[in-house]
Amino acid sequence: MAISMSSASVDDSLRQELMGKSVDSGFASSGVSPNTKGIINKELTGASFAGISTDFEANITKAIDDYISDVNAKLDELESTASPSDAFKGSTVEKALSTFVESVKNVAKAYVTDLQNAENQIIASVHTAYYTQDTDLSTNLNSDSQSINES
Amino acid sequence: MADFSSMEYGYNSDNVDTYLAAIKDTALQNAKSAILATNGIKTVCDDNWEGKAKENFKSNLDKDAQHIADQLDSLFNILNDEINSVQAAMANKDESLISAD
Numbered sequence: 001m002a003i004s005m006s007s008a009s010v011d012d013s014l015r016q017e018l019m020g021k022s023v024d025s026g027f028a029s030s031g032v033s034p035n036t037k038g039i040i041n042k043e044l045t046g047a048s049f050a051g052i053s054t055d056f057e058a059n060i061t062k063a064i065d066d067y068i069s070d071v072n073a074k075l076d077e078l079e080s081t082a083s084p085s086d087a088f089k090g091s092t093v094e095k096a097l098s099t100f101v102e103s104v105k106n107v108a109k110a111y112v113t114d115l116q117n118a119e120n121q122i123i124a125s126v127h128t129a130y131y132t133q134d135t136d137l138s139t140n141l142n143s144d145s146q147s148i149n150e151s
Numbered sequence: 152m153a154d155f156s157s158m159e160y161g162y163n164s165d166n167v168d169t170y171l172a173a174i175k176d177t178a179l180q181n182a183k184s185a186i187l188a189t190n191g192i193k194t195v196c197d198d199n200w201e202g203k204a205k206e207n208f209k210s211n212l213d214k215d216a217q218h219i220a221d222q223l224d225s226l227f228n229i230l231n232d233e234i235n236s237v238q239a240a241m242a243n244k245d246e247s248l249i250s251a252d
Contacts, residue, residue, distance in 0.1 A: 046202065046203050047201065047202045047203045049201045049202070050201055050202030050203070050204070051200075051201055051202065052199060052200050052201075053198070053199040053200070055199065056199045056200060059195050059198070059199050060192065060195050060196060060199060060200070062195075063191055063192045063194075063195035063196075064192055066191065067185075067188070067189065067191055067192055070185050070188070071182060071185040071186050073185075074178075074181045074182040074184075074185040075178075075182050077177075077178055077181065077182075078174070078178045078182075081173050081174060081177045081178040082169070082170045082173035082174060082177075082178075083170075084170065084234070086166050086169070086170050087162060087163055087166040087167040087169070087170040087234070087238075088161070088162050088167075088237065088238075088241075089155070089158040089159060089160050089161045089162070090159070090160040090161070093237065097234070097237065100230070100233060101230065104226050104227075104229065104230050107226055108182070108222070108223055108226055111219050111222050111223075112186070112219060115215055115216070115219050118215065119192075119212065119215070122208065126200075126204065126208075
């Protein structure tokens with residue numbers, strides 16, 4: 001009987017399968033859509049370092065409140081700096097002038113309170129924005145992680 | 152000449168000017184200086200925050216403080232006008248109280 005070559009062959013089907021796979025732009029070709037795809041190829045804008053400390057809100061709010069206390073203390077010196085009775089005599093008009101000066105002081109303090117509230121609101125919002133960003137980005141990343149694992 | 156400090160009713164122009172100058176040059180100036188002294192807040196910002204948002208906050212803080220300082224100027228003008236109005240009313244009354252023959 002003539003000798004003929006064996007039909008044995010090597011199964012490299014897994015290699016073929018492997019070589020047919022490729023990762024497309026860093027993501028599995030099965031169709032993961034990165035949530036940040038729209039900004040991946042954009043030039044980085046903003047500071048190279050951005051963030052807030054653990055005590056960001058508490059520390060800055062305290063600094064603002066201390067600053068406001070100093071301003072209010074100076075406004076409280078309005079009546080003690082000089083008195084209308086130095087310039088006017090008459091018990092009723094003196095009292096009315098003192099009341100007027102106090103009213104002016106109270107309006108000034110109201111503006112200062114508005115400033116305090118405005119700045120503290122911004123700081124609280126910055127803290128919330130960072131927290132929200134942290135949550136949003138981690139949701140995106142977890143979704144992409146799952147998609148890659150399933151691809 | 153009568154002593155103003157012993158008067159029951161009246162006004163003294165020199166004292167009015169001194170009063171208003173004290174308010175403007177001392178009380179108002181001190182309050183405005185305190186309002187514009189935002190460095191303490193900005194230093195704490197630098198210690199606890201980094202990024203463009205921080206720089207914009209600091210810049211806006213100075214503008215906000217200047218806005219409040221400007222309101223103090225307006226309030227002083229109101230006080231100044233009111234005090235001078237009282238003085239003018241009393242001066243006019245003094246002038247018209249007795250007619251010279």
